[in-house]
Amino acid sequence: MTTSATAPPQGAEEAAPADAGPRLPRRLAGLALLLAVLAVCAVLSVAVGARGIAPAEVWRSLLTPDGGEASTIVHALRLPRTLLGAVVGIALGVAGVLMQSHTRNPIADPSLLGVAYGAACAVVFSVFLLGLSDVSSYVWFAIGGALAASVAVFAVASGGSRGPTPVTLLLAGAAMSALLSAIASAVVLLDESSLEVYRFWRIGSLSGRPEGVTAQILPFVAAGLVLALLGTRGMNALALGDDVATSLGHRVRLVRASGVAAIALLAGGAVAAAGPIGFVGLVAPHAARAVTGPDHRWLVPYAALCGASLVLAADVTGRVLRGSGEVEVGIVLAVLGGPFFVALVRRRRLIEL
Amino acid sequence: MSASAPPSPAPETSPGAALDRPVLRIGPATWPWRPRTVLVCLAVAVLLAAAFLRALVAFDSSSVGLADTAAVLLGAGDPGQRFIVLELRMPRAATGALVGAALGLSGALLQSLARNPLASPDTLGIGWGAAIGAVTVIVFGGSAGGVSGAAARFGVPAGAIVGGLATAVVVFGLSWRSGVHSNRLLLVGIAVSLTCANLVYWLMTWTDLQSAARAQTWVTGSLHAADWDRAGTAAVALAVLIPLALGAGRTLGALGLGDDAALGLGVRVGAARLVLLVLSALLVCVATAASGPINFVALAAPQIAMRLCRCAQPPPFTAMLMGGALTLVADQLAAGLFAPLQLPVGVFTAVLGAPYLMYLIVLRHREARL
Numbered sequence: 112m113t114t115s116a117t118a119p120p121q122g123a124e125e126a127a128p129a130d131a132g133p134r135l136p137r138r139l140a141g142l143a144l145l146l147a148v149l150a151v152c153a154v155l156s157v158a159v160g161a162r163g164i165a166p167a168e169v170w171r172s173l174l175t176p177d178g179g180e181a182s183t184i185v186h187a188l189r190l191p192r193t194l195l196g197a198v199v200g201i202a203l204g205v206a207g208v209l210m211q212s213h214t215r216n217p218i219a220d221p222s223l224l225g226v227a228y229g230a231a232c233a234v235v236f237s238v239f240l241l242g243l244s245d246v247s248s249y250v251w252f253a254i255g256g257a258l259a260a261s262v263a264v265f266a267v268a269s270g271g272s273r274g275p276t277p278v279t280l281l282l283a284g285a286a287m288s289a290l291l292s293a294i295a296s297a298v299v300l301l302d303e304s305s306l307e308v309y310r311f312w313r314i315g316s317l318s319g320r321p322e323g324v325t326a327q328i329l330p331f332v333a334a335g336l337v338l339a340l341l342g343t344r345g346m347n348a349l350a351l352g353d354d355v356a357t358s359l360g361h362r363v364r365l366v367r368a369s370g371v372a373a374i375a376l377l378a379g380g381a382v383a384a385a386g387p388i389g390f391v392g393l394v395a396p397h398a399a400r401a402v403t404g405p406d407h408r409w410l411v412p413y414a415a416l417c418g419a420s421l422v423l424a425a426d427v428t429g430r431v432l433r434g435s436g437e438v439e440v441g442i443v444l445a446v447l448g449g450p451f452f453v454a455l456v457r458r459r460r461l462i463e464l
Numbered sequence: 465m466s467a468s469a470p471p472s473p474a475p476e477t478s479p480g481a482a483l484d485r486p487v488l489r490i491g492p493a494t495w496p497w498r499p500r501t502v503l504v505c506l507a508v509a510v511l512l513a514a515a516f517l518r519a520l521v522a523f524d525s526s527s528v529g530l531a532d533t534a535a536v537l538l539g540a541g542d543p544g545q546r547f548i549v550l551e552l553r554m555p556r557a558a559t560g561a562l563v564g565a566a567l568g569l570s571g572a573l574l575q576s577l578a579r580n581p582l583a584s585p586d587t588l589g590i591g592w593g594a595a596i597g598a599v600t601v602i603v604f605g606g607s608a609g610g611v612s613g614a615a616a617r618f619g620v621p622a623g624a625i626v627g628g629l630a631t632a633v634v635v636f637g638l639s640w641r642s643g644v645h646s647n648r649l650l651l652v653g654i655a656v657s658l659t660c661a662n663l664v665y666w667l668m669t670w671t672d673l674q675s676a677a678r679a680q681t682w683v684t685g686s687l688h689a690a691d692w693d694r695a696g697t698a699a700v701a702l703a704v705l706i707p708l709a710l711g712a713g714r715t716l717g718a719l720g721l722g723d724d725a726a727l728g729l730g731v732r733v734g735a736a737r738l739v740l741l742v743l744s745a746l747l748v749c750v751a752t753a754a755s756g757p758i759n760f761v762a763l764a765a766p767q768i769a770m771r772l773c774r775c776a777q778p779p780p781f782t783a784m785l786m787g788g789a790l791t792l793v794a795d796q797l798a799a800g801l802f803a804p805l806q807l808p809v810g811v812f813t814a815v816l817g818a819p820y821l822m823y824l825i826v827l828r829h830r831e832a833r834l
Contacts, residue, residue, distance in 0.1 A: 286821040293814030442666040449659030456651040
């Protein structure tokens with residue numbers, strides 16, 4: 112753990128003043144602003160829903176749960192859902208930063224590179240073949256699947272002579288996703304009753320999740336976050352190239368291995384809880400980078416907050432869009448994220464990092 | 465017909481020898497006579513015919529065997545056997561061959577146009593766009609999702625064609641920045657196909673479980689539900705599209721030399737490219753309407769055909785035959801592997817095709833301008 116020897120776990124905030132210079136106030140203000148945005152999103156997520164409950168009523172039942180209808184809705188449905196959305200968003204946003212910097216590729220995201228489908232495929236296998244039904248038992252499979260898929264995609268993409276370009280990496284990810292989702296749908300088709308669960312879970316949704324799911328994935332997401340924060344200095348050095356990072360005293364393999372482990376923990380945990388939600392890991396880091404620049408010590412917390420706000424905002428949007436039912440958060444994000452992706456591709460002349 | 469392979473440069477012959485090469489002329493069109501291409505075409509055609517006949521003998525666990533099938537084909541056999549062979553097995557085999565042929569041809573055109581072996585309807589999202597149109601009809605068209613009659617015969621193909629063409633226009637339009645760079649095209653294609661795939665899965669949550677299961681099978685790419693209605697619609701559409709595409713494919717050789725050289729050879733570059741793009745998108749749409757998106761056939765068939773023929777570009781006619789043969793073989797393997805459970809053929813082609821795409825990626829990545 113070279114990085115932890117030189118920087119304490121919370122090195123992001125403590126070490127920043129030394130070299131952040133005049134950017135520090137701006138970054139702190141941005142962080143405060145993001146926290147405010149996240150708070151607004153969380154409040155909206157609790158206050159808005161298919162069932163019209165007046166804000167005052169929501170507030171009252173939040174403070175004094177009385178067992179009434181409004182109170183039950185707020186405490187049993189909306190609060191857990193908001194928490195889940197925040198945790199999943201944090202996990203996916205940070206996983207996106209890690210994937211983008213470890214592949215040195217601006218268009219990377221757990222769902223684009225097949226990692227989310229690795230987790231999804233493993234979950235389908237464990238649920239429908241081993242009969243596991245508890246999130247805390249199949250989250251292990253999700254993490255294993257995410258790990259295997261990310262290692263495989265990195266291996267395929269770096270197999271060429273010139274290292275991975277964005278196109279090769281994305282196509283490898285697309286091929287991986289196609290392969291894994293075909294296997295998953297074969298399993299589902301063999302057992303038709305499971306389709307009922309699968310077809311809602313696969314598009315990525317925060318609703319209808321089992322009770323206590325957030326608590327069950329929280330340890331894994333927290334471990335992934337700690338790994339990611341520990342690795343921020345290493346990632347800053349890696350951005351200069353492997354050779355420079357080595358000469359600066361970083362152990363490149365260790366940094367990469369801990370990065371891949373963090374990706375697996377974060378993406379696996381998020382997918383196990385809410386299904387493969389796409390594009391958060393693409394959009395959140397870019398939004399964060401626009402303010403922080405390339406410094407990972409700031410980028411990681413910014414992207415975490417951006418991701419959480421994004422997921423909650425998309426979830427609320429989905430609830431408002433369709434009166435009685437709802438548009439699942441994964442669909443909202445896919446419809447918003449696709450154009451973002453295209454804009455990214457068009458803006459950079461031929462994306463190179 | 466075997467001579468309709470595209471004019472491809474023969475690297476091993478000197479210019480003087482090329483002049484001596486026999487050519488085939490039909491009206492204004494001229495093709496060089498390449499014995500290897502003809503041989504490969506014949507071999508693949510034999511494979512296609514064999515796979516088709518094999519498909520008539522056994523897909524299911526019923527007891528209609530080789531001798532019975534032969535009897536039915538010769539006009540004998542009892543009504544039950546006739547039904548199984550002529551109404552169940554033959555439409556499935558015919559649909560598989562037609563769909564595969566359309567996909568192989570479309571992939572050959574797209575790969576030649578993009579000058580990139582990674583371009584195919586799968587990576588450009590056209591198949592998923594067609595799927596949106598078709599699934600919309602399946603979900604909203606019939607009572608409880610049981611699409612039949614006019615909705616199935618015309619609605620699903622029409623929906624697929626509208627969705628696929630719209631997606632093709634969107635993908636090419638978005639990747640246009642004073643010319644289409646094939647890398648940007650692929651990236652935009654991936655983004656669009658991801659979005660379309662999500663929308664398809666979202667549409668599937670709108671219905672009850674029965675239609676969701678039907679749509680899931682369809683989305684994976686399956687020939688289970690093939691009947692003469694679908695096969696007939698596809699056959700009529702392809703009877704128009706395939707000759708047009710093969711004819712338009714004559715300009716591919718010239719286009720492959722670059723815009724200036726193609727102009728110098730008398731090709732109207734913009735128009736030729738547009739016609740080829742539209743035709744290849746239409747081929748994918750018809751195929752998708754008949755069977756759902758069958759992954760990677762359009763990617764793999766042209767590449768295999770190109771390597772067998774040792775051409776510089778994927779040969780459209782050989783790729784077409786190869787696509788049909790690949791689809792039929794994959795369908796039989798998928799049906800037989802876990803018998804009596806029948807996997808959709810799309811699962812099988814994805815499991816084989818995705819590693820092949822990764823192999824292509826590892827092998828080489830070439831940049832080209834379209």
